Amino acid sequence: MNFAPSKHLQQLKKGIFHELAEAKRRVEQSGTPVIDLSVGSPDLPPPDFAREILSSLACDGRHYGYTLGAIPGFNDAVARFYKKRYGVPLDPETEILQLIGSQDGLAHLGTAILNPKDVVLVPDPGYPIYEAGVRMAGGHPLGMPLTEENGFLPDLTAVPEDIARQARMLILNYPSNPVAATADRSFYEEVIRFARKYEILVVQDFTYSELVFDGKTATSILSVPGAKDVAIEFNSFSKTFNLAGCRIGYVTGNAQVLNILSDMMSHTHYGVFYPIQQAAIACLEQGESFIQQQVKRYESRRDTLVEALSQGGWNLQKPPATMYVWANIPKGWASIDFAFRLLEKTGVVVTPGSAFGLQGEGYVRMTLTQAEGDLQKAAERMSHFVKQGVR
Ligand SMILES: Cc1ncc(COP(=O)(O)O)c(C=O)c1O
Numbered sequence: 217m218n219f220a221p222s223k224h225l226q227q228l229k230k231g232i233f234h235e236l237a238e239a240k241r242r243v244e245q246s247g248t249p250v251i252d253l254s255v256g257s258p259d260l261p262p263p264d265f266a267r268e269i270l271s272s273l274a275c276d277g278r279h280y281g282y283t284l285g286a287i288p289g290f291n292d293a294v295a296r297f298y299k300k301r302y303g304v305p306l307d308p309e310t311e312i313l314q315l316i317g318s319q320d321g322l323a324h325l326g327t328a329i330l331n332p333k334d335v336v337l338v339p340d341p342g343y344p345i346y347e348a349g350v351r352m353a354g355g356h357p358l359g360m361p362l363t364e365e366n367g368f369l370p371d372l373t374a375v376p377e378d379i380a381r382q383a384r385m386l387i388l389n390y391p392s393n394p395v396a397a398t399a400d401r402s403f404y405e406e407v408i409r410f411a412r413k414y415e416i417l418v419v420q421d422f423t424y425s426e427l428v429f430d431g432k433t434a435t436s437i438l439s440v441p442g443a444k445d446v447a448i449e450f451n452s453f454s455k456t457f458n459l460a461g462c463r464i465g466y467v468t469g470n471a472q473v474l475n476i477l478s479d480m481m482s483h484t485h486y487g488v489f490y491p492i493q494q495a496a497i498a499c500l501e502q503g504e505s506f507i508q509q510q511v512k513r514y515e516s517r518r519d520t521l522v523e524a525l526s527q528g529g530w531n532l533q534k535p536p537a538t539m540y541v542w543a544n545i546p547k548g549w550a551s552i553d554f555a556f557r558l559l560e561k562t563g564v565v566v567t568p569g570s571a572f573g574l575q576g577e578g579y580v581r582m583t584l585t586q587a588e589g590d591l592q593k594a595a596e597r598m599s600h601f602v603k604q605g606v607r
Pocket residue numbers: 256316317318319320343389392393421423451452453454460463464465
C-alpha cells in the first residue's frame with residue numbers, strides 16, 4: 217500500500233520550526249550554548265492561583281468526563297472580561313464560543329464557512345494557520361502585504377475591486393505576530409466599512425490582546441459600532457496567562473458565524489478538561505494584577521533586547537506590543553540563510569521572516585521568551601555577527 221497526504225495537505229508548506237530544531241540540536245552537540253528566540257511559547261508559569269485550582273481539581277476523580285463545551289460560568293466570565301477591558305457587551309449565550317486554544321478555531325473556521333475556491337484575504341507576513349486553514353478547506357488565500365511604510369496595516373484601497381467582490385473572509389491579527397504591530401479604532405472602522413460593502417466576514421485574531429506596552433491598551437474590533445454584523449474575534453489564555461499548554465481559548469462576535477462553528481465542533485470536539493476551564497475562569501476574574509506584571513516583564517525584556525541590538529548596530533524600533541521583535545536584517549541576505557548562518561556561528565535561534573510569507577523576506581522574528589540576561593547575551597552575539605559581516 218502507498219498512502220499519500222490529501223491534495224489540500226500537500227499544498228501546505230512544511231514548518232520551518234522542524235528544520236530549525238534539527239539545526240539547533242547539531243549546534244548544541246558541537247558544544248555552543250544555544251539561546252532560542254524562535255518559538256513563541258511563554259517561558260513563565262501561569263498565575264499561582266490558577267495552578268492551585270488546576271492541581272486540586274485534577275486530583276478529584278469526578279472531573280475526568282467529557283465537558284462537551286463551556287462549563288457554567290465560563291461564558292459569563294468572558295462576557296464580564298470583555299465588558300471591563302474593552303467596553304464590549306457580549307451575549308454569553310450566543311456571542312461567545314469556547315475553543316481548545318484559538319489555533320483550534322482558526323484551523324477549523326475555513327472548513328465550517330468556506331466552499332472550494334473561495335477567496336480569503338490574509339496578512340502577509342502572517343501567522344501560518346491563517347493560510348493553512350483556508351487551504352485545508354479548499355479555499356484560496358490571497359496575501360495582503362503588510363509593510364513598514366503602512367505601519368504593518370493592510371492597504372484595503374489596494375485590494376482590486378474584483379478580488380474584494382470575490383472575497384468571503386478577511387483575516388487580521390492585531391497586536392500581531394510576527395510584525396508586532398497594533399491597530400487603532402480608525403483602522404477597524406475602515407475595515408468594517410469595507411466588509412459591509414463587499415459582504416466579507418472579518419476574522420480578527422486578538423491572541424496578544426493584553427501584551428501591549430508603554431501604558432497603552434489594545435482595541436477590540438467588536439467595540440466599533442456595527443462590527444458584530446460582520447466580525448468575529450479570537451482570543452486565548454496562552455499568552456495572557458501563560459496557559460499555552462492547557463489549550464483553551466474562545467471566539468466572540470457574530471452569533472450566526474459562532475453558531476456555524478459550534479455546529480461543526482459538535483462533530484469534532486468533546487470539550488476542554490474541567491480543571492482547565494475552572495483555572496481559566498479564575499484567570500479572567502482574578503488575573504488583573506498578573507496581567508500587569510506580565511506586561512512589565514515583557515516590556516522590560518523588549519527594552520533590553522532592542523536597546524542592546526540598537527547599540528550593536530541593528531536598525532530596529534521598539535515594538536508597541538506582543539512577545540516578538542521583528543527586525544530588519546542586513547541587505548543582501550535571504551532571511552532563511554541569515555537565520556541558519558546566525559545559528560551556526562552564534563548559537564542564537566531566530567525565525568526567518570520568509571516563514572511567515574513572501575513579504576517577510578528581509579526580516580527575522582525574535583521572541584522575548586528568555587530571561588533578560590540571555591536576551592542581552594543573544595543581542596551581543598547577534599551584533600558581533602552583523603558587525604563582522606559574516607557570510
Ligand atoms: C497570532 C497567533 N494566533 C493564535 C495562536 C495560537 O494560540 P492558542 O495557544 O490559543 O491556540 C498563536 C500562537 O502562537 C499566535 O501567535
